[in-house]
Amino acid sequence: MSIAADALKNFEKITPKNIPLVEPLSRGHRGCQGCGEVLALRMVAKAVGSSMIAVSATGCMEIITSPYPQTAWEVPWIHVAFENTAAVASGVEAGRKALIRKGRIKDDGAKIVAYAGDGGTADIGMQALSGALERGHDFTYVCLDNEAYMNTGIQRSSSTPWGAGTTTSPAGLKSKGQMTWKKNMAAIAAAHNIPYVATASPAFHLDLMNKVKKAITVPGPAYVHIFSPCPTGWRCAPEDSLETARLVVGTRIFPLYEVIDGRYVLSRDVKNPKPVEDYLKIQRRFRHLKPEDIAVIQKRVDQDWERLLALVKATNPEAKTD
Amino acid sequence: MARRVGLEVSLACAEAAKLANVDVVAAYPITPQTHIVEHLAELVADGHLDAEFVPVESEHSAISACVGSSAAGARTFTSSSSQGLALMHEILFIASAMRLPIVMAVANRALSGPLNIWNDHSDIMAERDIGWVQTFAENGQEVLDLMLHAFKVAEDKRVCLPVIVNMDGFLLTHVIEPLLMPEQAEVDAYLPPYQPQQRLDIAQPISMGMVGMPEVYTEAKKASLEALLGSYDVVKEHWAGFAKQFGRQYKPIESYRSEDAEVLFVTMGSLGETCMTAIDELREAGVKVGSVRIRLWRPFPVDDFLAAIQGAKGLIVMDRALSPGVPAGPVATELRGLLYAKGYHLPVQNFVAGLGGRDVTRADFRMMLDKARKAFAAGGEMTCEMVGVKE
Numbered sequence: 001m002s003i004a005a006d007a008l009k010n011f012e013k014i015t016p017k018n019i020p021l022v023e024p025l026s027r028g029h030r031g032c033q034g035c036g037e038v039l040a041l042r043m044v045a046k047a048v049g050s051s052m053i054a055v056s057a058t059g060c061m062e063i064i065t066s067p068y069p070q071t072a073w074e075v076p077w078i079h080v081a082f083e084n085t086a087a088v089a090s091g092v093e094a095g096r097k098a099l100i101r102k103g104r105i106k107d108d109g110a111k112i113v114a115y116a117g118d119g120g121t122a123d124i125g126m127q128a129l130s131g132a133l134e135r136g137h138d139f140t141y142v143c144l145d146n147e148a149y150m151n152t153g154i155q156r157s158s159s160t161p162w163g164a165g166t167t168t169s170p171a172g173l174k175s176k177g178q179m180t181w182k183k184n185m186a187a188i189a190a191a192h193n194i195p196y197v198a199t200a201s202p203a204f205h206l207d208l209m210n211k212v213k214k215a216i217t218v219p220g221p222a223y224v225h226i227f228s229p230c231p232t233g234w235r236c237a238p239e240d241s242l243e244t245a246r247l248v249v250g251t252r253i254f255p256l257y258e259v260i261d262g263r264y265v266l267s268r269d270v271k272n273p274k275p276v277e278d279y280l281k282i283q284r285r286f287r288h289l290k291p292e293d294i295a296v297i298q299k300r301v302d303q304d305w306e307r308l309l310a311l312v313k314a315t316n317p318e319a320k321t322d
Numbered sequence: 323m324a325r326r327v328g329l330e331v332s333l334a335c336a337e338a339a340k341l342a343n344v345d346v347v348a349a350y351p352i353t354p355q356t357h358i359v360e361h362l363a364e365l366v367a368d369g370h371l372d373a374e375f376v377p378v379e380s381e382h383s384a385i386s387a388c389v390g391s392s393a394a395g396a397r398t399f400t401s402s403s404s405q406g407l408a409l410m411h412e413i414l415f416i417a418s419a420m421r422l423p424i425v426m427a428v429a430n431r432a433l434s435g436p437l438n439i440w441n442d443h444s445d446i447m448a449e450r451d452i453g454w455v456q457t458f459a460e461n462g463q464e465v466l467d468l469m470l471h472a473f474k475v476a477e478d479k480r481v482c483l484p485v486i487v488n489m490d491g492f493l494l495t496h497v498i499e500p501l502l503m504p505e506q507a508e509v510d511a512y513l514p515p516y517q518p519q520q521r522l523d524i525a526q527p528i529s530m531g532m533v534g535m536p537e538v539y540t541e542a543k544k545a546s547l548e549a550l551l552g553s554y555d556v557v558k559e560h561w562a563g564f565a566k567q568f569g570r571q572y573k574p575i576e577s578y579r580s581e582d583a584e585v586l587f588v589t590m591g592s593l594g595e596t597c598m599t600a601i602d603e604l605r606e607a608g609v610k611v612g613s614v615r616i617r618l619w620r621p622f623p624v625d626d627f628l629a630a631i632q633g634a635k636g637l638i639v640m641d642r643a644l645s646p647g648v649p650a651g652p653v654a655t656e657l658r659g660l661l662y663a664k665g666y667h668l669p670v671q672n673f674v675a676g677l678g679g680r681d682v683t684r685a686d687f688r689m690m691l692d693k694a695r696k697a698f699a700a701g702g703e704m705t706c707e708m709v710g711v712k713e
């Protein structure tokens with residue numbers, strides 16, 4: 001299978017010199033100060049440009065950009081419900097496909113980009129997403145992962161990391177907060193054998209935008225999982241928002257990689273990782289953790305990193321990682 | 323010229339979607355709807371219908387995909403039943419609020435539990451308030467005709483609302499009936515291609531499905547309500563157009579031997595046919611009885627209904643669903659409320675019959691009539707009885 005590789009042969013990278021100036025997601029939305037999720041979404045929209053048809057799940061990004069009669073969207077945008085974004089996108093794609101084939105609308109090269117939070121993706125929207133990926137619709141799905149249900153007030157999701165305190169996984173005398181490990185959504189997407197899967201962080205904006213651009217370039221379904229800091233829910237300073245997005249990569253907690261036609265490629269080999277504590281300590285959602293808890297997290301992060309390297313080796317023998 | 327054919331009603335329903343030249347079908351199988359979507363899948367696979375068939379992984383996704391495809395400007399069809407319809411529940415309200423002209427065929431079936439795949443109206447009665455136009459078919463020809471009419475009404479610029487065509491599961495969907503299959507050219511003359519008012523178009527960006535704050539929510543609801551109420555005239559207009567094109571007449575309320583009737587049965591769907599046979603027998607025995615059948619369920623045709631019951635001294639309202647905790651089934655509850663509001667003092671006996679596929683026979687109609695006449699004579703309280711419960 002080389003669907004993605006073929007489509008990306010002449011891929012023209014976004015560089016500091018040609019960053020798109022379009023802002024399909026305009027200013028004036030109602031996001032919190034320092035919101036990393038809307039920043040990530042803005043980068044997504046810039047990378048796609050004015051040919052984007054946005055399909056939104058219910059969640060922070062929907063609420064803050066669409067209070068009728070105002071909208072922050074300069075491109076066609078549709079929101080239907082919380083758990084069905086991928087299904088709505090399937091319908092948009094099928095409808096356009098039929099109309100183009102029947103000559104009723106012209107092929108304007110529009111790109112369908114569905115986005116949802118981690119709750120809308122890894123929990124309630126998982127079935128619709130799996131169905132849409134399996135059916136092979138030509139669309140890009142972006143998960144904006146702020147590691148909890150923020151829109152409803154910081155409840156845990158299956159994407160909330162171990163040890164994080166949320167309103168439904170509070171730390172207490174008998175609890176360290178979330179006591180399950182973060183669901184690996186990118187791996188689940190990749191298990192659908194779709195042409196393109198990637199992880200990204202808004203602290204690495206060119207990498208993020210290029211991945212989105214690749215995702216919309218490959219035919220068929222593509223999945224981009226974006227780490228999206230939420231200072232409000234993580235209880236960190238708004239000015240530290242991007243710092244968390246940088247540190248999560250620098251500590252190997254959230255590795256940046258692509259899965260192109262099933263082949264794992266590291267986007268950033270973190271040679272000298274920082275201790276996970278550097279990342280944890282600037283967020284009050286982790287403040288109850290003891291050194292031994294942090295050691296547990298460090299161990300898990302190390303293991304996951306090794307597993308990822310093994311996947312890279314196994315699927316992509318030419319890649320140089322050491 | 324139309325062809326006379328013998329066809330399973332499910333297939334006739336699918337053929338209607340084909341004649342309507344739908345662009346997208348997104349559906350999930352559930353008994354007794356399966357033959358409808360299987361036949362559509364076949365028509366697409368054989369190239370007889372140029373459409374995208376989206377084999378979704380659930381009914382929730384079926385209706386969600388329909389919303390997406392309709393928003394993209396495509397003529398969109400789905401079909402479901404019972405548990406599947408219930409799974410769509412959340413999105414049904416959104417589809418009408420977004421003013422998307424999706425057409426859905428519902429093969430009416432009982433809701434679990436206990437699990438039961440046979441006919442009654444409990445699935446659709448739980449969806450009375452979704453804001454869709456809703457019609458009920460009595461026979462196969464009507465299924466086909468109401469389907470074509472549904473697209474015409476849904477897509478009318480004055481309406482822009484989704485439409486459900488109800489048909490009794492098995493009792494209708496699985497029987498082979500003789501019917502007139504119109505020519506494609508006739509259908510094309512009646513139903514030109516869909517011209518959306520708005521669609522997801524990068525040349526003319528719009529935001530659809532935005533947040534409605536308290537300052538606008540009430541007005542948004544009022545606007546949807548007005549669209550639904552306003553659809554009444556358009557429904558009738560397109561039935562008139564249908565009669566011109568195809569020669570078959572449809573009305574919001576159908577009456578049978580009701581002119582001098584003292585007692586009227588009120589039915590919906592295929593039960594009307596058994597009811598008419600029972601009425602013929604009773605008439606022969608000299609009983610002044612007739613029936614009124616509700617074809618247009620939403621928006622409810624208040625004036626047509628009141629006109630149809632003029633002169634009656636009592637009504638027997640048939641319900642094929644329960645409304646637990648309320649002293650009548652859903653249809654009777656509504657009609658009693660309507661009569662009260664309009665100042666009528668007409669006794670309404672209510673019978674809940676035919677739940678989960680239990681047959682309702684001519685003998686049952688005679689029994690109901692006997693009981694109702696006694697109750698009317700006694701002038702007592704209006705009651706609701708479940709028919710044929712084994713003690």
Ligand SMILES: Cc1ncc(C[n+]2csc(CCOP(=O)(O)OP(=O)(O)O)c2C)c(N)n1
Nearest residue numbers: 058059060082117118119120148149150151
């Ligand atoms: C069926 C349904 N259940 C629950 C909700 C309430 N709800 C709205 S948004 C949301 C959480 C969103 O979380 P996520 O997807 O992570 O997005 P975020 O707000 O964090 O960006 C919830 C629980 C809903 N709208 N619909």
Ligand code: SF4
Nearest residue numbers: 032035060150230232
């Ligand atoms: S709660 Fe978090 S994700 Fe939501 S708008 Fe605020 S900062 Fe952004």
Ligand SMILES: [Mg+2]
Nearest residue numbers: 117118146148
């Ligand atoms: Mg979230």
